[in-house]
Amino acid sequence: MPQITNPILPGFNPDPSILRVGDDYYIATSTFEWFPGVQIHHSRDLANWDLVTRPLNRASQLDMRGDPDSCGVWAPCLTHDGERFWLVYTDVKRKDGSFKDAHNYIVWADTIEGPWSDPIYANSSGFDPSLFHDDDGRKWFVNMAWDHRVRPLLFAGIMLQEFDPVAGKLVGPINNIYQGTDLKLVEGPHLYKRNGWYYLLTAEGGTAYDHACTFARSRTIDGQYETHPDKHILTSKDTPLAAIQRAGHGDIVETPEGKTYLVHLGGRPTTQERRCVLGRETSIQEAYWGEDDWLYIKNGPVPSLHVEVPGTRDEEKYWAEQLYTFENGLHKDFQWLRTPETERIFKTENGKLTLFGRESPGSWFEQALVARRQTHFSYDAETLVDFKPTDERTFAGLTAYYSRYNFFYLTVGAHSDGQRELLIMASEMSWPDGKLRFPAAPVQIPPEGKVKLALTIRGRKLQFFYAMEGEDLQPIGPVLDASLLSDECGGHQAHGSFTGAFVGVAASDLNGTASPAHFDYFIYRPQHDASDRYEV
Template identity: 85%
Template structure:
């Protein structure tokens, strides 16, 4: 056993569903509008995690073109019934206003690496679905339900219905088994069975600073369910100074030795505005069963920053520079937005990453943007682009991106007369208008030749750089506020933005001619910042 500093999956990795099969642990997390859908990480010791696969890789499984920001894949549930892996997920098409259009699906595979099946459509009555395999062989589908008729709008409770795997459909009656507590917004259900009790773990309080894990139990699978005597087994809502905030939406796993752990999402806010630039991350807590047959979190309910786990994390790997070249395709760290037809937006056939300019940056349909998660509060990023811009409607470059309403973009483009230039763009907090601002005057550059583009982030301070061939990097534009690349500034009302900051490359051709931009490499270099409160906590 050794002490680990949370989170175990840093950066945008929310809504964890954990599973152990023999000696192997797996965590599935939400990916929202980023494709391929669902991240599955693997570990042998709960300390060291490696991104293993993203199972939703083709159009028949997932097509998110048109899904708004922070829609798409919500809260997957990964289980194993002794024979095969099962993955349940939601594709959300609308989330704002009175209605939510949320379609639930099930896929399965013999091996975690796949191939994963085409999906079975299950229902659209709510989201955050899970699948419970009872010890009598029956399978049960659980999801939250939304009631659009109420004022204020609310979540109606947790629905239970039997799933017939052979028939590939839900059967029998639907029953609302749990309506939650006075914290409201009950969602994220997971069912367990132990000592003749059915246990229901849910999330409540929304995804912001009142988030919590709520626990209940019943002797019958369909209830009635009695709420835990402490109500919430994990929450930071009453501890505003705790390092891990927004804590909730959890799942349980037991080690081969019988130790029990709860994984949960959490955010690590920075700045006086409490902004979670890294989004909602996955953390872990030790738990135990009390003599009263109730579950408790060790030292809870406030989550601990430091937790004892079986393994020892390789910190050198966490801080290692990641230089990505493209001779062997797109590295697994990278994703793109929404489309299941990646050949239309990028290629690695030349050994470089070629983006084919499509719609504007921030499009909800088809834009050529390939990026990776920001997983550290301070880092450097660098690339080299070769792009022959023809006018102001063609551009390609380096972006720090949260959503269509919130990004920074340094692009090689051109004036209307065809003269190439560098243009620094920002949408900052532009919701609902989505208008650009321009923090610096355009910089004229030669019409031919590669350009090196770079950025540094130190906490909330973001600085862009550029260099022509044979020249040294020089800054362009002012120091910008990187903290706006956060859920709290994502362009929606409270509980409405769910992802995290990315950094990557983009190409746009608003003329519709798909002009190509070639990128030689991409560097992501974590930087230790002694002023960062989380590094101080980790070293204390």
């Protein structure tokens, strides 16, 4: 059987929920504050995956304006009951401190492409919900429960309640079916049924380097679940040199031939500081059922970098340059922050992407920022912008972005006298005050004409470049530390930053006049580099 190199979904693709319908596999992953919500990838061989939809794409389903960084859509669960697809998800409105405001919803569709329904509100008792379809036709909703009173009771166990699809609500008693192990922080539940056992797969240990997949089972769905004899079927917590770290939060699928696989999140740290610039990615492991009816990971519990799956990955596609033009709208690789009112922040017309300058790069409400995931440790990016700033409060350009507290931004702006200039804004590790740093003096440019903006990232080294249209690129500013655009530097305490690095274009108008910035194209060009651990 062919062997692939993990991850199968590189870059920011955490909390995978996997499903097989016939010969088709689907994985849903978290998108947090990036809109539209939830990424769903499709494969027929477990090796090659294509993004097919982001189902939460209108205001009636999702409005994240005001959601802080790393809030929004957490841990979706994608299932199929033999007739239709079901998706459950959380919209987190607050996560820091003792309280969590986390609202859980259910949507459905007849086909994976949709249209997906408006949501049914389920509950707000915790996060990481999933839906289980029992063989007697009943449906069960599980989520972790949050207790705000005192640690370690914040993660208070896994709650089970029946879902009535006709009534459109949760019904009947609520049972706490599992409190986890001594690793604590039990979350991410998924239910399965096999050989008369109900199985519960959870995540434990937080989202950092103690993360793990824990397995348990019971003869009844609402019974107290006994923990796997090994406790954690997948983890890197005791193996700091493993290529895939932070492994946990998984889901199980079986092939038509009866093979079992587990997909899970994990990070590939670089630098001596162990920074995961690409965020938490989705990897896959082969598993098997023992004679004791427990699931085990082949060569586990440490995740393998190389795994046998039915297909052979198209490596040429992974390394291909992506030239994005806008004749047919915005490419599916791109997302934006929080808002469902896209017409207020961008449009595609006459082959160009126009951004309407809105709030600052630190806003939790309405930023005009359109970007794609960084999926390689080393790459080039380039764009051509036509922008006429009026003063220092109007600027647009190219950004490498993690969060409001961590970004680098090469802008076309103006001095207070209207003189057009280039300026690098840096907000790296600026939590909690969010203050900007300016790594280089402004560079004056002509009052008219398009400006080419580019950056290169080689491992942890980021360099910006610029040129007037038709001229050669030249560097601007010093080499910056790209490794700061990582979960570990995302602006929160441990277990608090959950996304990954993006690169894209942005526009701000702090005067409130929505100044337009026109972009002709965007290039993302992967580069082979010694720092890229994805290379085989």
